[in-house]
Amino acid sequence: MPYSPLLVKPMREELTSAGVKELLSPLDVDAFMSERSGTAMLVVNSVCGCAAGMARPGVRLALRHAHRPDRVASVFAGQDLEATARARGYFPDIPPSSPSIAFMKDGELVYFMPRHRIEGRDAEAVARELMAVFEEHCAAPEAAASPAPPVNVAGSTAH
Amino acid sequence: MGTFHRNKSALHGITVVVDTTGPEVFVGRCDDEDERGIVLDDADVHRDGDGGRSKQQYVERAARFGVWKKHDRLFIPRERVASVRRLGEV
Numbered sequence: 097m098p099y100s101p102l103l104v105k106p107m108r109e110e111l112t113s114a115g116v117k118e119l120l121s122p123l124d125v126d127a128f129m130s131e132r133s134g135t136a137m138l139v140v141n142s143v144c145g146c147a148a149g150m151a152r153p154g155v156r157l158a159l160r161h162a163h164r165p166d167r168v169a170s171v172f173a174g175q176d177l178e179a180t181a182r183a184r185g186y187f188p189d190i191p192p193s194s195p196s197i198a199f200m201k202d203g204e205l206v207y208f209m210p211r212h213r214i215e216g217r218d219a220e221a222v223a224r225e226l227m228a229v230f231e232e233h234c235a236a237p238e239a240a241a242s243p244a245p246p247v248n249v250a251g252s253t254a255h
Numbered sequence: 256m257g258t259f260h261r262n263k264s265a266l267h268g269i270t271v272v273v274d275t276t277g278p279e280v281f282v283g284r285c286d287d288e289d290e291r292g293i294v295l296d297d298a299d300v301h302r303d304g305d306g307g308r309s310k311q312q313y314v315e316r317a318a319r320f321g322v323w324k325k326h327d328r329l330f331i332p333r334e335r336v337a338s339v340r341r342l343g344e345v
Binding site: 145189191196208212214215 | 269270318320321324341343
């Protein structure tokens with residue numbers, strides 16, 4: 097049974113305030129996944145401690161990096177059940193895992209961070225791994241664009 | 256850092272690989288362990304050679320993507336346990 101919407105609201109906002117688009121319905125998921133060009137990251141959010149202490153703050157930290165995906169979205173496992181099921185349906189060979197993070201390039205899954213690679217770590221470690229993926233797959237920011245603020249993964253809590 | 260609950264072992268909430276002295280290897284979320292054995296939630300089990308995969312090959316794939324649970328809850332007696340590792344460290 098889903099938790100109270102009031103309880104999970106801050107868990108949603110922790111990502112949406114960092115520019116993550118929430119996918120609340122299967123149609124939202126289909127729209128997000130149907131755009132295949134470029135890079136996209138999909139976060140499976142959850143109410144568990146791994147999401148609170150590591151995944152969400154790790155994603156927030158990583159998204160401050162100069163290289164970042166073109167599109168970032170989330171579904172909320174245990175809350176938005178149909179949207180989450182639809183999202184998982186795009187990766188039929190990968191066991192359900194929450195929290196987890198999928199990264200696609202031109203519509204192909206190129207990286208996946210399941211729950212067991214989040215639990216037992218800290219937000220900085222999660223962020224570092226994501227930023228390495230961003231650097232490998234995401235286009236460098238335009239030279240003329242404003243430089244992103246420096247990322248201090250050692251000391252930031254990013255809330 | 257695990258998920259700390261009172262009266263639970265340090266691995267509580269952590270996904271672990273439990274290799275046995277026999278052909279099976281288990282992957283699941285540790286609920287607790289003590290001198291009697293280890294309790295896993297949402298666990299999968301693989302027998303060496305099943306599907307043409309060795310224990311090691313199974314664990315390597317599990318480390319990349321996770322596992323499909325076959326059991327909601329499992330108890331593995333201590334005498335069968337050869338090693339316990341965090342899946343995230345494989």
